[in-house]
Amino acid sequence: MKEQQVTEERKDKKGVLYIGIDLGTSRTSIAASNGVRECVWSYVGYPKDVVSRKLLKKDKLFGKEAVEKRLSLDLYRPFQSGAIKYTTAEEAGIGKEDLDKHLQAAKDLVKHALTLAKPRKDELIFGVIGAPARASLQNKQALMDACKGCLDSVMVCSEPFAVAYGLDLLDDTLVVDIGAGTVDLCRMHGTMPSADDQITLTTAGDWLDQQLYALLKKKIPDADFTIHYVKEIKEKYAFVGDATDPVLVEFLVSGKPTMFDITNEVRDGCRMIIPPIVTAIHKLISSFDPDFQERLRNNVLLGGGGSQIIGLGRVLEETMVKMLGSGHVTHVDEPSFAGCNGALKMAHDMPEEYWKRISAATTAA
Ligand SMILES: Nc1ncnc2c1ncn2[C@@H]1O[C@H](COP(=O)(O)OP(=O)(O)OP(=O)(O)O)[C@@H](O)[C@H]1O
Ligand SMILES: [Mg+2]
Structure with missing residues (x-):
């Protein structure tokens, strides 16, 4: 966990509002100790x-x-390129100027999310924010910078760890959080997870949108549609098992709405997300203490928006049985809020002296 005190002086403040924030690539969710829970798409224009x-x-x-x-609008999706959250600007292929714009948009988004949490004017705000499992120190710093001036004290923790913490699943659990920018896996074994316990994949929801876009373009080359439309279709129809009803969707062809059966494209596209996840599950289980591997195998927990692909749990189970001999997969109850709920729980559980100590240490620094 990485920590930082935001420098702004707020000596006149008395009460504390604890918050958990999941700064998602596609959705920013916030849960606060005053009972507020809000979610906003991670777009700023x-x-x-x-x-x-x-x-x-x-x-x-x-x-x-x-x-x-x-x-x-000039529309920003501040966490999309990955440069802020899990890679460097160079790797993400964006320049310094563009990175600064993304950072500004991230700051504005955090500020907006905090207003949704309705803090009182006299409250200090202590927050825990989630970051992808393998985010670098630099990435964590960038996330904390995005919170600068908005929060009085900030800690960053791994997203899948936050999910597990929120559900009190601190051991014998393999969390798979399928987001838009990353799929984050983390094995829980009763202590703070280390780098070896975690894997971040970039074959997540946004990547899936691109695969589906390509499959649909191939099927209907004359149709006009955007990646936003493909995402909408995915969120409505995504499935990986056997089709029960055909997926019939309208596309514009030379300006004329025309219906197409895209059942096979949706299924085949959605199935593409499975192999990298199974490989990562296999890696985390097979490299674990042999006496505990069975427990992990039988306790895979799916979270994140992408876990809502219909039939995903069952197909993952079947694949695990083939590859690993057994597998049991369950779903978190609230895929959109599991991360920020866990972050809020962590913020609550951290003694107030601890937050103050961070504050004192950083102020002195
Ligand atoms: N019903 C659904 N079926 C399939 N995918 C879905 C569904 N609903 C949402 N998604 C996808 O889930 C992803 C968003 O999930 P989530 O909100 O967990 O991501 P995030 O936290 O914003 O991203 P990240 O954790 O990578 O930063 C998007 O790609 C979205 O299209
Ligand atoms: Mg997420």
């Missing part, structure tokens, strides 16, 4: 020119509203 500013009457738009008004 800034009006493109004076006309759009006049039309929209705002300087910044967030979430679904930003996507809907995207033609008038």
